[in-house]
Amino acid sequence: MKTNLNKRIAYIGCLGVVGIISTEFGIIGILPQVAEYYNINIGTAGYLLSAFALLIAITGPFTVLLASKFDKKTIMLYAMVLFFVSNFFSIFSPPFWILMILRILPTVLHPAFFSMVIAAAIKGTSQKYQMKLTAIIIGGIALAQVTLIPLSTFVASIYSWQWTYVIQGFVILLTILIIIRYLPSLPNEQPATFKNQLSILTQPRFISGTLLNILLITAWFCSYSYFADYLSKEKLMNEKEISFLLLLFGAMGILSNYLAGNFLGRKMFWTTLFFVVGVFIVPLGFHYTDNSFLSVVIVTGIWGFMYGPCFLIGVGYMISAAPNAKEFANSLQTSFGNLGVSLGTTVGGLSISQFGISIAPWVGIIFGVLAIFILLWRAYLDRFTKKK
Template identity: 70%
Template sequence: MNLSVNKKVAYIGCLGVIGIISTEFGVIGILPQIAEYYHINIGTAGYLLSLFALTIALTGPFMVLYASRFDKKKIMLYALGLFLISNVGSAFSPPFWLLMVLRILPTILHPAFFSMAIAAAGKDASPQIQMRLTSIIIGGIALAQVTLIPFTTFIASIYAWQFSYVIQALVILFTLAILYKGLPAMPNTEEKSFKNQLSILKRPKFIAGTGLNLFLITAWFCSYSYFADYLSKAMGLTDPQISYMLLLFGVMGVISNYLAGRLLGKYMISTTLFFLAGTFLMPFAFQYVTPSFFNISLVVGFWGVMYGPCFLIGVGYMVSAAQDAKEFANSLQTSFGNLGVSLGTATGGWFISYYGIAVTPWVGIGFGLLALVMILWRAWLDRV
């Protein structure tokens, strides 16, 4: 595969990630409205995010091992098809239990999409080019946060939360058409045994990278999962103002994700330590800022910069320790990343129920410390 084809796969993969992530994380901006509509508390509404992520964590590696034997293009199409069904069904505001089922449905192939896209884009490329191409695909997470998520939150604030699902469905339908027409068939040409792929689970470097991925994402999602509720109740912002903050958060995340993609290949440890520092600094920034719109914007911008590359960092650490089983490593990154989303959301929700929404930014510090331990362990392993 030549570099131009690699880039084409990466950009189409990025477009797919935008649709997928807007479905997964777009619910964050409308959680208060969903809670009000179904007459449930915010913690219960948070299950729409945490159970989505937990299901991916539990099923992802097995589904990717199974799906890796099939044509990558077909798996990516099937994955987006499930997300389309999920969004269309959710737009009709079904009973809460059915809304939950529709949320969980596309998790079956969620990790497979990421794994297939990253593996296809990085085929026959050097490790440094692979990281840049991966940053394009993972950049879809940040782009979703700067485009669809704030836009759908803004539309939901004007009309109703159901409209966010309509918009997401249209974007995924468009992506399906681009993927179908834009990519050639990508059949599996290299049979890998399950035993060889599972062997990466015994490698200390891979274990350290997995731990970092889990704890770093957990640290961020203790607070990010309740972004809208925190800015509304603790900072006093209106719904339109929160949509602007989501836009700012996403813009800064896109910038930092791009920079991290350039730096991680050369300075993995120092780059990771820099962005990890945000989990310790962000709570103090919110604690001591005066609650004006401008000052809150500065803190949210800082939050977006520090949060932006967390998924890319996880990919970098885990795949670098498993070059011989990239698809499986990518699936584990997605699974443990979503386990972090679920654990962070559940932990944040528990603290909110006992101590109130104002405690949210402080909850992730403990997980940040655990992530620091994993970084230092990996640095030690790289030297021995």
């Protein structure tokens, strides 16, 4: 496969990820409005995020194995169509239970999209170049946080939360048209099977990478899932200020994701340790600063920078431990990463219900401590493997 095609797939995949992630995490910016509209508490509204992520965690590996029998371009298109349908009907603010069904509808092919686009983009490239191409695709997560999520939150603050789905749906429709026009057929030459893929689940290096992925994402989403509500109630920010802070958060995430993409391939342990430390810095930053806009801007910028590469780190650790089963490993990363999103959102929501919104930044610390222990375990396993 030619390098220019690899790059084209990576950038189109990045655009698709922008649409997917804005749909998945865009709810964070409008969660208080949704809770008010449906007359429910913020923890119940949070199920729109946690249920989405939990379904991905449960079904991801199976849907990817089934999808591996089909053309990658076809699977990418079907995934985008499901996200478009979800956004389109959500515009009409249906009853909460229908909104929940619409939210979880595209989870069927969410992991398959990530798995197929990464596998297609890195095919035939060196290991060093693979991490850079993967960083472009995963960079769509941070890009969504600096474009669609703050934009839709800002528009929702002026008009209504339903406009969030209009904006997201437009980007997804654009992605569908670009995939049809600019991607060639991408057939799967060797479809994955349970028999030759499941062996990675017993490998200690892969297990450690999986645990690190779950714990790191859980640590961040204990607080990030309630970003808007925390800044509104605890730091007294208004909706327009929160939109700006979401923009800043995403911008810093793009920067850190780019830097992590360059350093993970060379210094994976130290790069990861640096970003894990952010779990401890952010709550201390909010605790020891006042409610002035400048201080909130500074801490939010640090928050976005430290959070940015958490998904990329998960991809790096899990795929590097399964060089002969990259598609399946990537599907598991997506599934377990979303398990971390669901777990973090749920634990954060329960903690907020019990102790109030001020506890949100602190909840993830225990998962950060566990992540450091797992990181040290993986470093030991990597050193042992090299010696052999």
